Amino acid sequence: MDAGTTKKQILSEEDIQRAIARIAHEILERNAGVEDLVLVGIQRRGVPLAGRIRAKVAEIEGIHVPMGVLDITYYRDDLSTISGNTLPVVHETAVRFPIDGKVVVLVDDVLYTGRTIRAALDALMDIGRPKKIQLAALVDRGLRELPIQADFVGKDLPTSCRETVSVCLREIDNKDEVVLSMGQQRQARNQPIDT
Amino acid sequence: MDLKPKPWQHKDLLGIEQLSAHDIAQIFQAAVSMKEILERPIKKLPTLRGKSVGMLFYEASTRTRVSFETAAKTLGADVGAFAVNTSSVSKGESLLDTAKTLDAMKFDLIVIRHASSGAAAFLADNLSAGVINAGDGQHEHPTQALLDAFTLCERFGPGAPSETVPGTGTKTDYTKTVPDKLLAGRKIVIVGDILHSRVARSNALCLRRLGADVTFVGPPTLLPPEMACWDVTISHDLDAVLQGADAVMALRLQLERQKSGLFPSVQEYAKLYGLTVGRLKQTCRETLLLHPGPMNRGVEIDSELADSFSSVVEEQVTNGVAVRMALIYLLIGGGFNS
Numbered sequence: 208m209d210a211g212t213t214k215k216q217i218l219s220e221e222d223i224q225r226a227i228a229r230i231a232h233e234i235l236e237r238n239a240g241v242e243d244l245v246l247v248g249i250q251r252r253g254v255p256l257a258g259r260i261r262a263k264v265a266e267i268e269g270i271h272v273p274m275g276v277l278d279i280t281y282y283r284d285d286l287s288t289i290s291g292n293t294l295p296v297v298h299e300t301a302v303r304f305p306i307d308g309k310v311v312v313l314v315d316d317v318l319y320t321g322r323t324i325r326a327a328l329d330a331l332m333d334i335g336r337p338k339k340i341q342l343a344a345l346v347d348r349g350l351r352e353l354p355i356q357a358d359f360v361g362k363d364l365p366t367s368c369r370e371t372v373s374v375c376l377r378e379i380d381n382k383d384e385v386v387l388s389m390g391q392q393r394q395a396r397n398q399p400i401d402t
Numbered sequence: 403m404d405l406k407p408k409p410w411q412h413k414d415l416l417g418i419e420q421l422s423a424h425d426i427a428q429i430f431q432a433a434v435s436m437k438e439i440l441e442r443p444i445k446k447l448p449t450l451r452g453k454s455v456g457m458l459f460y461e462a463s464t465r466t467r468v469s470f471e472t473a474a475k476t477l478g479a480d481v482g483a484f485a486v487n488t489s490s491v492s493k494g495e496s497l498l499d500t501a502k503t504l505d506a507m508k509f510d511l512i513v514i515r516h517a518s519s520g521a522a523a524f525l526a527d528n529l530s531a532g533v534i535n536a537g538d539g540q541h542e543h544p545t546q547a548l549l550d551a552f553t554l555c556e557r558f559g560p561g562a563p564s565e566t567v568p569g570t571g572t573k574t575d576y577t578k579t580v581p582d583k584l585l586a587g588r589k590i591v592i593v594g595d596i597l598h599s600r601v602a603r604s605n606a607l608c609l610r611r612l613g614a615d616v617t618f619v620g621p622p623t624l625l626p627p628e629m630a631c632w633d634v635t636i637s638h639d640l641d642a643v644l645q646g647a648d649a650v651m652a653l654r655l656q657l658e659r660q661k662s663g664l665f666p667s668v669q670e671y672a673k674l675y676g677l678t679v680g681r682l683k684q685t686c687r688e689t690l691l692l693h694p695g696p697m698n699r700g701v702e703i704d705s706e707l708a709d710s711f712s713s714v715v716e717e718q719v720t721n722g723v724a725v726r727m728a729l730i731y732l733l734i735g736g737g738f739n740s
Contacts, residue, residue, distance in 0.1 A: 278435060280435075281435075281439075281447045281448070281449040281477075281731075282447070282448060282449070286449060286735055286736060287452075287736070289736045290736055292409035292410055292411055292736070293409055293736070294409075294410060294731075294732060294735055294736045296431065296577055297431065297432050297435045298435070298575075299434065299435060299438070299575070300435055300438050300439075301438065329448065333442060333444045333446065333447075334442060334443075334444075335443070
């Protein structure tokens with residue numbers, strides 16, 4: 208779209224399907240089944256991803272595990288640096304089951320600086336006291352600014368901060384793909400959401 | 403149609419008059435998530451850590467002040483309350499001097515209630531902090547109107563439950579609605595002392611912005627014909643306008659108005675304009691009953707009705723905190739005012 212950018216598809220629709228299937232298997236393997244397992248998708252693209260992992264888990268184990276959605280906006284550490292008229296749009300938070308003593312698998316599309324996950328951890332702690340929290344991400348693009356790592360990764364993708372990783376999902380973007388664009392950078396800081 | 407939110411542009415909330423339907427929808431979108439937070443075991447956010455909100459109440463008010471305080475504290479802000487009768491205002495300090503003092507204390511946001519119309523606007527002109535009007539004279543009480551409209555949108559608005567993602571999708575997503583049609587075709591009747599009511603004014607503006615039809619009802623002394631300029635229907639006969647009403651809002655009757663001769667007796671007022679279970683049946687549909695509180699049971703509202711299923715009075719109180727949280731977040735959540 209933008210002049211001067213080169214784009215490269217990193218994951219196709221089939222790749223995404225395979226990655227989700229593998230993550231579902233790994234979650235079950237690590238936790239020896241679905242007991243106490245709950246999924247929480249981070250708004251926005253973590254939500255459909257969590258839904259797909261949940262469907263895959265149900266396919267394998269025959270049980271639909273509880274699933275919630277989390278909006279981390281109110282827990283961001285950069286709110287006061289965002290100009291008031293570009294405040295992010297807040298989406299719904301709905302975790303309609305107790306998470307005390309549960310194994311919560313947080314699901315997000317891209318793991319980058321780790322700041323979104325830091326905020327998500329704080330948000331979860333305000334909702335309850337899980338036994339464990341694990342993290343699943345479709346893409347880990349590196350460049351962490353906080354000591355956070357994923358437990359389940361769809362695709363390891365070393366990037367530079369000048370690049371942009373765009374995850375498109377059918378439920379939100381009408382197609383499934385992950386694209387890496389070089390050169391021209393999105394206005395990273397004031398982008399409404401997604402880190 | 404492009405429903406992408408335009409940015410929030412306001413430093414202050416002085417009245418509904420300055421808000422577009424889109425602004426209102428943006429407040430409601432944030433209020434939905436704020437309401438979820440109020441249902442959590444730990445009702446505290448770090449969002450406004452390090453920000454401060456000053457409460458400047460020149461008129462007696464407990465519920466509005468406590469509602470604002472709860473909202474600010476839940477968001478993690480610090481609250482300074484100035485009860486006017488125990489502060490230097492009672493020693494004769496002018497509003498401007500009080501304002502300058504508050505600015506010097508580096509408040510990020512001031513919530514003011516004052517008996518003079520325009521007091522909030524005056525403060526906003528003279529302060530670098532943001533200002534929320536919590537009621538100024540007979541002018542506006544915007545947060546009350548917003549919480550009333552939010553309560554109505556929850557019941558009547560679009561966003562029918564969908565279960566595409568388990569456990570979600572039951573709340574209206576205001577980013578996906580047409581703001582000025584949120585209450586399209588809904589008939590809202592507001593009954594009482596319209597003349598002196600800032601709640602009625604703000605509500606008329608707000609409900610009309612969202613597409614509702616509004617009818618004002620009250621005795622001729624408390625509802626002059628000029629008030630039709632608010633783009634509302636005017637009537638002095640409550641029974642004649644109830645048919646088809648989706649919601650009826652009773653305003654609190656200031657009993658001291660009777661002493662100034664604006665209506666003959668409280669009993670007569672209750673007979674002509676008091677809401678009862680029997681009277682509400684005339685709407686021929688399920689009708690919501692709203693009241694900004696505090697209620698005069700047996701005057702503008704019958705006790706049986708106040709405690710009935712039609713009554714959303716308690717829901718209004720909860721929504722009041724959620725809507726005020728949303729507003730405070732939008733006004734000082736970012737770096738706009740600092």
